[in-house]
Amino acid sequence: MESPTMKLICDLPSANSIPDNYVLPLEKRPCNQELGDDLSVTLPVIDLQETLGHGRQQIIGEIMEAGKEFGFFQVVNHGVEEDVIKGFREAATEFFRMPEEAKLKYYSTDMSKAFRVFSGSITSHTDTNDIRYWRDCLKIRCYPVDKLMHHWPSQPEMFRERLAKYAVAVKELGRRLLGLIAEGLGLANHEFFEGGLTGGDMMMNVNYYPACPDPSLTLGIRPHSDRFILTVLSQGDVSGLQASYKGRWIRVQPIHNAFVINFGFQMEIVTNGVLKSVEHRVLTNSATGRLTVATFTRPSMDCMIGPAPGVVNEGTNSPKYRTFTGDEFTEAFEATTGRREPLLDFFKIRHTQ
Template sequence: MAPAQVSCCDSSLFSSAGAPRPFRSLFDKDRIEWPEPIQRVQSIAERGIKHLPPTYVRPVEERPSGHVLAEEKIPLIDLSGLDNERREKTMEEISNACKQWGFFQLINHGMSTELLNAGRDVSRRFFQLPLEEKQKHANDPKTYVGYGSRTGELPRLEFKTMPVMKEYCNGAVQVCRTLLSALSQNLDLPPKYLEQAFGGEEDIGMCVRVNYHPVCPQPDLTFGLSPHSDPGGITILLQNDVSGLQVRKGDYWVPVRPVPDALIVNLGDQIEILTNGIYKSVEHRSIVNDTNERMSIVIFCNPCGEKKVGPAKDLIDGSNPVKYKCMTFNEYRMFIRTTGLKGKSYV
């Protein structure tokens, strides 16, 4: 059962001085006519239904299944170690997490508890608004902006009246830039290599999505989000204290347990392409439950839509041939938008 969502997209990161750059569309020339009606999942759930509408019931072969390794944990990394005597060890931890998991949690990342709580609070209050108020920010079949429930697209919404969210995005973007530098250096590339490959300070893409997963009466029949890898670069996610995110590890699924004030980081397909498969984007999914609602704030740090992305030349040699085609991020995600989420089949 797809989550209710409110989303935005900014074409660039924040400047080094921390001032947000203007929001502008990446796809004003390429908007797609979506044939399906917008589903208000939150409203359906609030009716107190006992059975899922047929629209949301997955075929048997597509329902949540697979062995869950409840005792396994994704890596937990203290990012403050980059600035002290633990730098070498912290860089190694980041490298191992990127190669072995593609997912990890960050603590001491520079975003305060107050800011994280403020982001959660303003997001929660939006979804608590009456439907008619949320509808003022609704998306429609011709845009990717605002309140809706569709997946497989990249929506956007300018948070003109939400300065807390702008400050939250600013902090998350700084975390992304720190990680891009660390990933580059771990590959013996210049510190700014991946940032420049994304478009540099002026043109790196930044998108925001707030997901609200309502209580589901039959969670074994559907997903919050289907298994997929993220098409972009680096994803920074903040969840509430309700578990639901699961990461694929071989033939198993590993729950991502909430850690107080931690940010969840996962690598997207563009990092796998740029590193020629040294770092992996990893399939993940979101399950729902019949007792608690779940909410997450997701920041996507992506390459500039019009910039060609391909494996770094310095990572290619006789024993490591090119594994991925070069294409723009616009081309890559436009294909995904028109075909839907399908695991890791794209990359």
């Protein structure tokens, strides 16, 4: 077992200012990137209740429109029971409330572990100065449940059971959404995303952002785009998530029991640029802590990933990206530190005249 070398943020002594290694360079601070939210724009909210009824085609159209315009949307009446969402969020909150020694025994920087805790996700801004971000995180491989459950902690009580129920329900929601997207793309096979493209272990980040003494100096998570096919986020009732839209940051307003849906780089490549992977970030606040649960649908590492055959053609919509494996994508993501243009450029096809 690794020896913890740091405290979790939620266990730091209360202070009137944040530690120096959480203070962002001036140009990276949220108050200097944009002056607040653009409140004139809100993300689409899509009601999934009629996906099996007469409203199915309208819902598919709304999903595709939101994916093209924003790369983000929220869903309600999604089929995941409120008790399942609330139950796991409560169990995760109890985990963060456990004594420091109980949590830190899970602290690890080993990304291969099925359950680990880390804090202050590090990003290097200079060769000698590592900046941390204001969050603690449980990183969990959460599906298939039967394969992975024994890696999860047995405390707090009911954590495993509630996580299992939540993971199964969110996996099914993701499957439904991807089926609707396959229809929206005009693919003959509505189960196109089944198999290798969603065959990797489903990953989960349970993020806890403690109340921050000075939110103007730091961020909970830096601006970034997700890497995988689909992200399903339970953000709770406390705001903090912002998505990039036409050069501005727009607030993703909390909606009770809703999920926020967004796409990763791999979805943008599979759809040949039709659906966008959009940058987003997390602000902190000084009044209260915030807990979110982000679940990522991932391909198997040996899966071949590239523009879907039904999306591209030899005429007006030729492939923009080459085909690659999940392993190759991971290597490219790490080499480019996930920066949008260098990463997509790595897989672009150079068309000759």
